[in-house]
Amino acid sequence: MAFTAAVVTFPGSNCDRDMAVAIEQIAGDLGGGTVYRVWHGNAGLPDGLDLIALPGGFSYGDYLRSGAMAARSPVMQAVIAAAERGVAVLGVCNGFQVLTEAGLLPGALMRNAGIRFVCREVALTVETSQSLFTAGYEAGQRIVIPVAHHDGNYFADDATLDRLEGEGRVAFRYAEAVNGSARDIAGVLNAKGNVLGMMPHPERMIEAAHGGTDGRALFESVIKGLVDA
Amino acid sequence: MKVRVSVSLKNGVLDPQGRAIHHALEGLGFAGVNDVRSGRLIELDVADDVTDAAIDEMCRKLLANMVIENYRIEKIAGAPA
Numbered sequence: 001m002a003f004t005a006a007v008v009t010f011p012g013s014n015c016d017r018d019m020a021v022a023i024e025q026i027a028g029d030l031g032g033g034t035v036y037r038v039w040h041g042n043a044g045l046p047d048g049l050d051l052i053a054l055p056g057g058f059s060y061g062d063y064l065r066s067g068a069m070a071a072r073s074p075v076m077q078a079v080i081a082a083a084e085r086g087v088a089v090l091g092v093c094n095g096f097q098v099l100t101e102a103g104l105l106p107g108a109l110m111r112n113a114g115i116r117f118v119c120r121e122v123a124l125t126v127e128t129s130q131s132l133f134t135a136g137y138e139a140g141q142r143i144v145i146p147v148a149h150h151d152g153n154y155f156a157d158d159a160t161l162d163r164l165e166g167e168g169r170v171a172f173r174y175a176e177a178v179n180g181s182a183r184d185i186a187g188v189l190n191a192k193g194n195v196l197g198m199m200p201h202p203e204r205m206i207e208a209a210h211g212g213t214d215g216r217a218l219f220e221s222v223i224k225g226l227v228d229a
Numbered sequence: 230m231k232v233r234v235s236v237s238l239k240n241g242v243l244d245p246q247g248r249a250i251h252h253a254l255e256g257l258g259f260a261g262v263n264d265v266r267s268g269r270l271i272e273l274d275v276a277d278d279v280t281d282a283a284i285d286e287m288c289r290k291l292l293a294n295m296v297i298e299n300y301r302i303e304k305i306a307g308a309p310a
Contacts, residue, residue, distance in 0.1 A: 065294055072291065101294065108296040111245045155242065155297055180243065 003033035003223050005051040008079065010040040010070045015056035015093065015201065022203035023053065026219040031227065040073040050226040051088045052079055054095030056148070056201060066109060066151040067097030076102055088132060088222055089195045093149055096187070096197030105190055105197045106164070107156030112149070113180025119148040121211070123175035124186055124200060128168045131189055132225045133196045136217035142175060143214035145200035152199040154181035154188075164188055172198055230277050231305040232284055236293045237268035 005023045009016040020035045027033025036046045040059075045052065060069035070076065076098070083089045083104050091099040099105045112118055121144050126137040137143070156164070161182055164170050172187035179199070187198030202215030238244045244266050251265040271292055275284070284302055293300040 064291070068291065068294070100296075106296075108294055110242070110297060113243060113245050115245050115249050153243075153245075180245070 002031070003027045003051070003227050004036075004046070004049050005033065005053060006036040006038045006045055006049050007053045007055060008038045008040060008075055009055070010057065010059035010073060010094075010098075012059045012061055013055050013057035013094065015203065018201075018203045019053050019055040019092065022206050022215070022219055023051070023223075026206065026216060027223050030220065030223050033223065038075060040070065040075050042075045043078065045075070045078045045082060049082065049087055051090060051222055052082060054079070054089070054091040054098050055203075056093030056095060059094055059098065062151070065097075065101065067094060067099075067101040070094070070098045071101035071103075080104060083190070083195050086192065086194050088226060090133065090222070091195075091197040092201055092203065093147075093152075093199055096199055097151060099195060099197040104195050105188055106160050107154055107182075107188070109151050109199070110153040110155050111151055112153050112178075117148075117150045118152070118179055119146075121146045122178050122186075122200065124172045125175045127170045127173055130168055131171060131193050131196070131221075133189070133218055133221055134171055135225055136221035144205070144212055145202055145215055146204050147178060147200045149179070149199055152179040152181065154179075154185045154199075156182060161185075167191065169193075171196055172200065230275050230279070232273040232275055233303040233305055234271040234273065234284075234288055234292050235268060235301045235303070236271065236288075236298050237266060237300075238297055239299050242297050 007016050007020045024035045097109045100108050124143050126141040129137050129139045169189040174184040174186050189196050202218045205212045205215035247265040247267040254262050288300045
């Protein structure tokens with residue numbers, strides 16, 4: 001069965017094409033797939049999706065708070081319902097902010113502790129290989145993925161952070177100082193493991209011309225995990 | 230009815246913008262500023278039959294992010310409609 005994904009575009013998304021191309025190309029290498037592009041005003045999503053991706057960008061101009069308006073847009077009701085049914089959801093950068101604002105992931109992404117927008121490649125540690133999204137990595141593996149954000153400073157109260165760590169729900173940690181995130185958290189999973197939010201951009205690291213391919217394994221993990229299932 | 234909602238970061242949540250403003254004030258030579266916290270002010274003009282509970286819900290559902298922020302609701306008496 002071919003892999004089917006949707007990439008949601010909000011007004012102000014700017015990594016939606018990169019995300020769609022990454023999924024399309026990697027699914028193509030693994031036997032084929034279809035990627036739908038879905039506009040934020042849609043009340044529904046295509047049937048039979050394996051993966052929904054919320055891309056990076058500055059949805060609604062970051063008005064109110066990053067991701068706050070997008071989280072209340074019509075399509076997000078369908079995304080929330082799909083996530084609750086177990087459909088895989090990947091939120092990258094602004095997509096991660098949208099997922100926390102929508103309540104699909106705990107915590108919040110605040111202004112970077114150093115105030116500045118951070119746009120560079122950063123070293124990450126893969127914290128778990130026991131997830132749909134990270135099965136293709138080794139736990140403890142060091143990878144390099146670019147970040148480009150102003151509001152990536154992950155915050156949650158200590159009880160929540162302890163729970164995330166205890167349940168193996170920290171997917172990625174920064175291996176260097178980036179934005180002041182609590183416990184250097186770069187990406188977190190929901191309790192069921194079908195929703196991942198992360199600030200770094202794996203879709204920008206999928207071919208040699210990007211300067212590296214460390215993001216490929218994330219997409220390969222999801223596609224293999226869902227097509228074989 | 231005019232309603233003013235002040236949204237601010239909870240105590241204990243680092244406020245990088247407030248800290249930067251603080252440093253800038255010190256840089257301008259203003260002494261004696263102990264702390265600066267930044268926030269957001271949202272003014273609503275609502276119909277008179279909108280309940281306090283509804284305004285509270287607006288704050289919780291959208292205007293403030295309850296993970297990191299507090300809000301304060303202030304009705305502005307006598308403001309022209």
